[in-house]
Amino acid sequence: MRRPQVLPDPTGALPDRVTIWEVGPRDGLQNEATVVPAAVKTAFIDRLVAAGHTIVEATSFVHPKWVPQLADAAEVLAGITRAEGVAFPVLVPNDRGMDRAIECGVTDIAVFASATEAFAQKNLNRGLESQFEMFEPVMARAQAEGMRVRGYLSMVFGDQWEGDVDPAQVVTVGRRLLDLGCHQLSLGDTIGVATAGHVRAVLRAFADAGVGMDRIAVHFHDTYGQALANTVVALEEGVTVVDASTGGLGGCPYAESATGNLATEDLVWMLDGLGVHTGVDLAALVDTSTWMAGHLGRPSPSRVVRALAG
Amino acid sequence: MRRPQVLPDPTGALPDRVTIWEVGPRDGLQNEATVVPAAVKTAFIDRLVAAGHTIVEATSFVHPKWVPQLADAAEVLAGITRAEGVAFPVLVPNDRGMDRAIECGVTDIAVFASATEAFAQKNLNRGLESQFEMFEPVMARAQAEGMRVRGYLSMVFGDQWEGDVDPAQVVTVGRRLLDLGCHQLSLGDTIGVATAGHVRAVLRAFADAGVGMDRIAVHFHDTYGQALANTVVALEEGVTVVDASTGGLGGCPYAESATGNLATEDLVWMLDGLGVHTGVDLAALVDTSTWMAGHLGRPSPSRVVRALAG
Numbered sequence: 201m202r203r204p205q206v207l208p209d210p211t212g213a214l215p216d217r218v219t220i221w222e223v224g225p226r227d228g229l230q231n232e233a234t235v236v237p238a239a240v241k242t243a244f245i246d247r248l249v250a251a252g253h254t255i256v257e258a259t260s261f262v263h264p265k266w267v268p269q270l271a272d273a274a275e276v277l278a279g280i281t282r283a284e285g286v287a288f289p290v291l292v293p294n295d296r297g298m299d300r301a302i303e304c305g306v307t308d309i310a311v312f313a314s315a316t317e318a319f320a321q322k323n324l325n326r327g328l329e330s331q332f333e334m335f336e337p338v339m340a341r342a343q344a345e346g347m348r349v350r351g352y353l354s355m356v357f358g359d360q361w362e363g364d365v366d367p368a369q370v371v372t373v374g375r376r377l378l379d380l381g382c383h384q385l386s387l388g389d390t391i392g393v394a395t396a397g398h399v400r401a402v403l404r405a406f407a408d409a410g411v412g413m414d415r416i417a418v419h420f421h422d423t424y425g426q427a428l429a430n431t432v433v434a435l436e437e438g439v440t441v442v443d444a445s446t447g448g449l450g451g452c453p454y455a456e457s458a459t460g461n462l463a464t465e466d467l468v469w470m471l472d473g474l475g476v477h478t479g480v481d482l483a484a485l486v487d488t489s490t491w492m493a494g495h496l497g498r499p500s501p502s503r504v505v506r507a508l509a510g
Numbered sequence: 511m512r513r514p515q516v517l518p519d520p521t522g523a524l525p526d527r528v529t530i531w532e533v534g535p536r537d538g539l540q541n542e543a544t545v546v547p548a549a550v551k552t553a554f555i556d557r558l559v560a561a562g563h564t565i566v567e568a569t570s571f572v573h574p575k576w577v578p579q580l581a582d583a584a585e586v587l588a589g590i591t592r593a594e595g596v597a598f599p600v601l602v603p604n605d606r607g608m609d610r611a612i613e614c615g616v617t618d619i620a621v622f623a624s625a626t627e628a629f630a631q632k633n634l635n636r637g638l639e640s641q642f643e644m645f646e647p648v649m650a651r652a653q654a655e656g657m658r659v660r661g662y663l664s665m666v667f668g669d670q671w672e673g674d675v676d677p678a679q680v681v682t683v684g685r686r687l688l689d690l691g692c693h694q695l696s697l698g699d700t701i702g703v704a705t706a707g708h709v710r711a712v713l714r715a716f717a718d719a720g721v722g723m724d725r726i727a728v729h730f731h732d733t734y735g736q737a738l739a740n741t742v743v744a745l746e747e748g749v750t751v752v753d754a755s756t757g758g759l760g761g762c763p764y765a766e767s768a769t770g771n772l773a774t775e776d777l778v779w780m781l782d783g784l785g786v787h788t789g790v791d792l793a794a795l796v797d798t799s800t801w802m803a804g805h806l807g808r809p810s811p812s813r814v815v816r817a818l819a820g
Contacts, residue, residue, distance in 0.1 A: 207711050393514055422813060425814060
């Protein structure tokens with residue numbers, strides 16, 4: 201299989217290692233119309249771990265009425281092969297989801313917040329301010345249970361209803377999540393509109409507000425083809441955790457033009473070429489995406505998968 | 511139509527203006543199986559100029575046996591609407607092509623060279639060294655006619671037969687083209703394998719050899735999804751001329767996985783967001799790609815076109 205020529209960035213500005221936060225099984229599948237059996241999901245997760253992933257977001261305890269694809273969350277969590285040093289975070293939207301997470305013995309959870317008023321209303325049926333009332337009991341219980349909590353912040357770089365989003369507002373909402381006890385913020389370009397300068401500006405706004413890049417992850421969508429260009433800039437700014445979805449599966453069910461998350465393979469191609477360690481094997485990912493494409497009945501949108509599997 | 515939020519890069523390292531060298535009518539169509547009538551080609555070029563392009567590579571005088579799609583080069587050149595300040599370069603492979611260029615009153619030409627021995631053999635039927643014997647008479651006549659000559663250098667970041675390519679060899683071949691009289695070098699990632707650090711290393715190797723970034727253009731393929739990430743780095747290094755193909759048409763007919771040139775729309779989305787002036791209107795490009803997709807009978811691979819025209 202073709203591999204990129206390894207030529208590290210001569211500026212030395214990039215990190216030596218990047219942790220890929222694999223979101224394929226949760227964010228990738230949640231909006232998938234084809235019903236994926238729990239056994240396929242667990243096999244998918246096991247394959248991702250075998251490929252070298254150390255963080256695989258496994259499923260979600262969102263109410264099955266909203267995300268029927270992930271109604272089998274407990275079954276999936278029971279089925280996956282646990283591996284030393286591998287975390288399987290689960291999205292927990294509310295107190296009822298927290299009950300289920302505790303029942304399943306989950307140790308890592310994520311909460312999903314909006315950076316804008318409009319998306320908070322549309323996605324969470326709450327205002328920008330009142331979304332925190334939903335998180336507070338979840339966070340308190342997580343702390344009591346010794347769970348690590350990641351905070352997703354969506355519509356960070358643009359909102360399909362509001363348009364432009366002020367970086368200052370993003371920082372305010374993000375800091376609220378950190379103050380509530382999130383160990384990490386994942387900054388989401390939910391509709392994929394961000395460009396490189398915008399990414400740098402938002403990251404610097406967080407740094408200026410005292411939030412170090414060790415607490416920030418980036419979550420880009422490739423709707424307008426910008427995901428990897430934005431990732432390069434984020435790495436230059438010191439970010440070392442990047443969200444990606446194997447095969448480029450997924451997108452947000454409540455956002456327009458959700459043509460998908462950054463494909464993990466496209467990210468790994470770039471990081472391998474840069475000599476940045478991820479621990480993830482590209483060939484194993486491409487095999488996995490080809491296998492999953494068979495289950496979903498359509499080819500992966502990842503450019504790397506198309507080039508290498510074709 | 512959705513537009514990116516404009517947020518210039520806070521480092522100030524990027525150029526204020528970028529010239530897009532539009533290659534769609536030549537590089538985009540040359541390998542196209544669907545026969546495109548000359549009238550459609552001229553309308554395509556006229557639309558690109560109306561969208562704001564100032565350089566549109568119009569066609570090629572390669573022998574029709576090798577590139578039958580562009581056998582109508584003279585007819586296309588006669589049909590396009592000339593506009594003040596707009597150049598229509600034409601690819602000229604050899605002395606016979608030069609005869610035709612002169613007959614057609616062409617003022618800007620391009621020659622196509624290989625950075626590797628293997629591709630010189632495969633694509634030009636000549637060795638790396640002997641390719642220059644082919645260019646010399648062309649360059650001499652171009653000088654006598656007062657034509658500007660661009661030098662394309664292909665397989666700069668990897669070769670499908672040789673594998674890795676030494677940047678030092680690229681610089682040696684590139685300098686030969688400049689010494690022969692090329693005003694600009696377009697560094698081509700013909701098989702799309704380049705990653706960001708590699709791009710920076712090659713550009714710095716040219717700079718170290720005394721070749722300023724004002725004489726360099728970059729030509730990326732999106733085969734592995736890396737084109738825009740590589741472009742960001744090239745802009746950071748001072749490059750201000752970027753090759754792109756409206757709708758992402760094309761690829762090299764003699765190279766593997768030629769899934770296409772960087773789409774002009776994806777590039778313009780990024781540059782618009784960065785506040786970098788191009789003079790090119792995104793909506794007009796998307797309209798043009800949608801119109802051309804109708805002629806070709808398949809959708810554009812550009813992410814921006816899919817998001818905005820869908």
